[in-house]
Amino acid sequence: MALQSDLLRGYTDSIILRRLAGGDSYGYEINKQVSELSGGAFELKEATLYTAFRRLEQAGHVSSYWGDERTGARRRYYRITEAGRLRLLADCLAWQETKELLDRLMEEEKGNE
Amino acid sequence: MALQSDLLRGYTDSIILRRLAGGDSYGYEINKQVSELSGGAFELKEATLYTAFRRLEQAGHVSSYWGDERTGARRRYYRITEAGRLRLLADCLAWQETKELLDRLMEEEKGNE
DNA sequence: ATAATATACCTTGACAGGCGAGGTATTATG
DNA sequence: CATAATACCTCGCCTGTCAAGGTATATTAT
Numbered sequence: 091m092a093l094q095s096d097l098l099r100g101y102t103d104s105i106i107l108r109r110l111a112g113g114d115s116y117g118y119e120i121n122k123q124v125s126e127l128s129g130g131a132f133e134l135k136e137a138t139l140y141t142a143f144r145r146l147e148q149a150g151h152v153s154s155y156w157g158d159e160r161t162g163a164r165r166r167y168y169r170i171t172e173a174g175r176l177r178l179l180a181d182c183l184a185w186q187e188t189k190e191l192l193d194r195l196m197e198e199e200k201g202n203e
Numbered sequence: 204m205a206l207q208s209d210l211l212r213g214y215t216d217s218i219i220l221r222r223l224a225g226g227d228s229y230g231y232e233i234n235k236q237v238s239e240l241s242g243g244a245f246e247l248k249e250a251t252l253y254t255a256f257r258r259l260e261q262a263g264h265v266s267s268y269w270g271d272e273r274t275g276a277r278r279r280y281y282r283i284t285e286a287g288r289l290r291l292l293a294d295c296l297a298w299q300e301t302k303e304l305l306d307r308l309m310e311e312e313k314g315n316e
Numbered sequence: 317a318t319a320a321t322a323t324a325c326c327t328t329g330a331c332a333g334g335c336g337a338g339g340t341a342t343t344a345t346g
Numbered sequence: 347c348a349t350a351a352t353a354c355c356t357c358g359c360c361t362g363t364c365a366a367g368g369t370a371t372a373t374t375a376t
Contacts, residue, residue, distance in 0.1 A: 096213025096362075097301050099333060105308045112312055118353050128304055137335050140355060145333090163342050163353035185309055188210045189302060191241055195218045196298055199225055209333080212362060231324050248364050253326065255362090276324035276371050 102134065102142045103151070104181035110152060110170040111178060117143065117166065143168060151177050215247060215255045216264070217294035223265060223283040224291060230256065230279065256281060264290050 098105075109120045117139055125133040134142075146152040151174035157165040170178070211218075222233045230252055238246040247255075259265045264287035270278040283291070 096334090097210055097298075098305065099212050099362090100209025101305060101309075102333080105305075108309055108311075116353080124308065127307055131300075132304055132308075135335050136354085137337090137356080138333080141333075141335090161343070163351095165353065182309055185210075185305060187244075191245055192211065192214060192218075192298060194240055195237065195245075196214075196221055196295055198221075209363090212333090215362080229324080249325085250327080250364050250366090251362075254364090258362090272324095274372070276322095278324065 098132070101181070101185070102138055103146055104178060104185070105134070106139075106142055106146065106168075107151065107170055107174055107178040107181070110168055111175065114167045114169045116157070116168065146174070149177075150174075211245070214294070214298070215251055216259055217291060217298070218247070219252075219255055219259065219281075220264065220283055220287055220291040220294070223281055224288065227280045227282045229270065229281065259287070262290075263287075 105124060106120060109115055109123055115123075117136075121134055121136070121139055143152070143154070146168075147154055150171060152168045152170055154166050154168050157167050159165060218237060219233060222228055222236055228236075230249075234247055234249070234252055256265070256267070259281075260267055263284060265281045265283055267279050267281050270280050272278060
């Protein structure tokens with residue numbers, strides 16, 4: 091649905107950073123985690139995911155390295171940086187504030203003039 | 204801040220519909236109301252506002268008419284339609300769900316494996 | 317009188333993020 | 347041998363936001 095993706099827009103980065111805050115990971119796995127966490131209701135599209143990685147790396151919020159898998163497809167791992175953790179913290183605060191704001195703006199009015 | 208506007212993206216329409224649910228209004232006033240409701244922390248940019256009106260009218264969620272002011276600048280009033288009320292209701296539900304979703308995706312993990 | 321401010325509307329063009337559609341390569345399974 | 351799962355990637359379109367510009371009327375200050 092469009093509304094949901096529009097709302098989540100810009101939070102793609104934050105969602106990824108949150109996943110990486112617990113330890114290094116790679117695209118495919120992050121995608122699965124997000125999908126599971128949302129009970130299948132939401133999933134990052136691949137194009138969105140990889141675009142976000144480029145953006146995050148360029149911003150210095152993550153760094154990446156190739157895993158040394160003996161078997162299976164190669165994986166590019168991502169690690170959150172210190173700047174990334176700060177960014178994540180800021181995003182969480184922003185999210186709390188935005189929740190309050192939209193709640194107030196969407197809320198049904200009682201006692202109208 | 205960019206994050207906030209990105210998150211609100213797409214909810215511009217809902218915010219406007221909510222304002223109109225209590226009675227007809229016009230752009231400038233809606234803008235002021237939103238600004239006041241948010242304690243000055245957030246405001247719809249004019250270009251965004253009028254773009255949203257066009258979109259809403261085209262979708263049949265609002266209708267518009269010129270007010271008959273004797274004095275001052277002319278005003279274009281907007282009225283929410285039945286379809287608009289349904290849309291608003293759907294948006295509110297979507298917002299509740301999205302809140303839960305992003306909360307779950309942004310939440311700090313305890314008891315990690 | 318005139319400049320400034322507030323009210324009130326509008327459009328254009330650039331920009332950014334999401335994503336459909338397409339692609340590659342490896343390994344396991346039927 | 348074909349299909350599916352894993353795993354990565356890019357191109358180009360679409361859509362919503364918004365800075366910057368514009369118009370017109372009425373009030374207030376100089």
